[in-house]
Amino acid sequence: MGSFLSQPSGRHAQKTDRDILAKLRRSRRVIDRILSITGAPSVSVRVIRGGKTLYTAHHGFRDVERRLAPDNDTLHNINSMSKAFISALAAIIADTGALNLTDPVATHLPDFSFKDKGLAHQLTILDLLSHRSGLNNPDAIWLGSRNSLLLTKEDAWRMLATLEQVAPTRSSFIYNNWAYMLVGGILEEVTGRRLADLLHSYIFEPLGMTRTGTAWDPADCNTAKSYSVLSNLSLVEIPPPQLGAGTAMEAPGGIKSTISDLSRFYTAFLSAVMDDFRQPTGGGGGEPPLTRPSIFRSCGELITHHSTIPPASLREQGYGLGWARAQLPGPMGRIGLNPAIGDPPDVGKGAPSTLVLYHNGSMPGSTTCVCLVPSEDVVILVLQNSITAVDTADIVCQLVLELLLNPTQPIDFESQARALTREAVARQGRVGAELLARRELGTTPSKPLRAYAGVYRNYVHTFSIEIRARGDRLCMRLQGLASEEFWLSHYEHDTFCWWMPHDEIMRRGRYTEYGPEHYLISFSLTAGGKVGALHWAWDPARLDRPEVFTKETFVLQKE
Known part of the structure; x- marks a missing residue:
């Protein structure tokens, strides 16, 4: 582990701030071209080296209609970059003696249990923070169109209890937002305080992060607007991410911050990491201990390898607590959106091997990325304000990282952005084609359309699907909401389909990452021949094993 503190040799050891700054300034045109390829309306980039800001650049517009550029104090939702804050907070609170990271869930939430009653006694806080709980991660149930939240916090906790293990504990990496929600609940329980207050007291205030929190301020006039990007690169404004203070997913992705404030957090964290690994292991020898005060605790535990991110690779691809780890040369962004579109290239080919710590973040209307390079004492921050076909922030972050590493075989990031965008836009069409190819032709529904109408609920009554008959068609409303209404076309037998083309999904501010099965709604009959589920x-x-929603006794009238 400690080897990442060693300095690169040869020509790579001669990089000066002036050399790097010159390259970064030349990169502006490349980044602008990447934005023109993906359609992202803006991106903000900062590079910090040796604890000092080396470079900051703001491209495009945080508000396209008013042509307002982002700046150092523009607020963005940082999405899953929030996970490093929650992990750091858990370690700080553990240092007070209120808990241990190895405590099982049941130690602090004795009344909480999963479907498997013994699981809460088996899973630890560390398992949850490192995504090795083995629990399934049904994000489609809480995130609706245009950033709407489909579950109250209370119902989300009831839903959390229904999660199942799809892999044995500590056997594999399964990214899980619900696990971080559970950790947030544990921290609130052991302290008797709200998560937002804990973050403010232990992290934001000590670091002087005056514009950071977990709630939007409607009066704040320097907030990045959120956009969806259509296939012709035109923009559709959508509401900003709504997860935050008082909502179910505050912990895994609810922090809002700025380039300036985030610089304070990541600079202080990287400094604490470096100090931890400079400490002598025994009574003599080694470098003398450093005395810089730090709010952080157990940094070694936070960044060490706790689970392996698939697929298997020659060099390390792991996850700590709120941090992904990649040994370069090798792929990055495995927890982001782009690997689901195309195989990621190896970053840093031809440069000395080095470890990077990173994390992607994504919500409709926002993608973010942070990368720490301990061997260079470097922080790279990228914030952008749209959901494009691809993860633009991830591409820009890797571009900046390669400018720093100076590899002999650099990636052509413009070509990569173009290829990923083309593939991502075509993906939804292929899902539609696969649905057509699988369809059994010549079948009809077994009942009149009005027989399918009604309200269907999952077994814990936290989620409802309302089916309505409209003329010769059906539509469904998730949670009964007009904003979550989708037309259903007959697919085969008693199965209907709600597939939509790429641009319709983007207009609704939804992800295009799902396969054919996601778009099929099947009905089953009771022993008496009535539509029952x-x-x-x-x-x-x-x-x-699709989720079963049972039909309530009353029926909605045909419209």
Whole structure:
């Protein structure tokens, strides 16, 4: 582990701030071209080296209609970059003696249990923070169109209790937002304080992060607007991410911050990491201990390898607590959106091997990325304000990283952005084509359309699907909301389809990452021949076991 503190040799050891700054300034045109390829309206980039800001650049517009550029104090939702804050907070609170990271969930939430009653006694806080709980991660149930939240915090906790293990504990990496929600609940329980207050007291205030929190301020006039990007690169404004203070997913992705404030957090964290690994292991020898005060605790535990991110690779691809780890040369961004579109290239080919710590973040209307390079004492921050076909922030972050590493075989990031965008836009069409190819032709519904109308609920009554008959068609409303209404076309037998083309999904501010099964709604009959249940494979980890929604006794009238 400690080897990442060693300095690169040869020509790579001669990089000066002036050399790097010159390259970064020349990169402006490349980044602008990447934005023109992906359609992202803006991106903000900062590079910090040796604790000092080396470079900051703001491209495009945080508000396209008013042509307002982002600046150092523009607020963005940082999405899953929030996970490093939650992990750091857990370690700080553990240092007070209120908990241990190895405590099982049941130690602090004795009344909480999963479907498997013994699981809460088995899973630890560390398992949850390192995504090795084995729990399924049904994000489709809480995130609706245009950043709407489909579950109250209370119902999300009831839903959390229904999660199942799809892999044994500590056997594999399964990214899980619900696990971080559970950790947030544990921290609130052991302290008797709200998560937002804990973050403010232990992290934001000590570091002087005056514009950081977990709630939007409607009066704040320097907030990045959120956009969806259509296939012709035109923009559709959508509401900003709504997860935050008082909502279910505050912990995994609810922090809002700025380039300036985030610089304070990541600079202080990297400094604490460096100090931890400079400490002598025994009574003599080694470098003398450093005495810079730090709010952080157990940094070694936070960044060490706790689970392996698939697929298998020659060099390390791991996850700590709120941090992904990649040994370069090798792929990056495995927890981001782009690897699902195309195989990521090896970053840093031809440069000395080095470890990077990084994290991607994504919500409709926002993608973010941070990268720490301990061997260079460097922080790279990228914030952008749209959901494009690809993860633009990830591409820009890797571009900046390669400018720093100076590899002999650099990636052509413009070509990569173009290829990924083309593939991502075509992906939804291929899902539609696959649905057509699988369809059994010549079948009809077994009942009149009005027989399918009604309200269907999951077994813990936290989620409802309302089916309505409109003329010769059906539509469904998730949670009964007009904003979550989708037309259903007959697919085969008693199965209907709600597939939409790429641009319709983007207009609704939704992700285009789901396969064919996600768009099929099947109905089953009771022994008496009546429509009794609806089946939906909303969880990619349980495609063979779709969720069952039971029909309520009353029926909605035909419209």
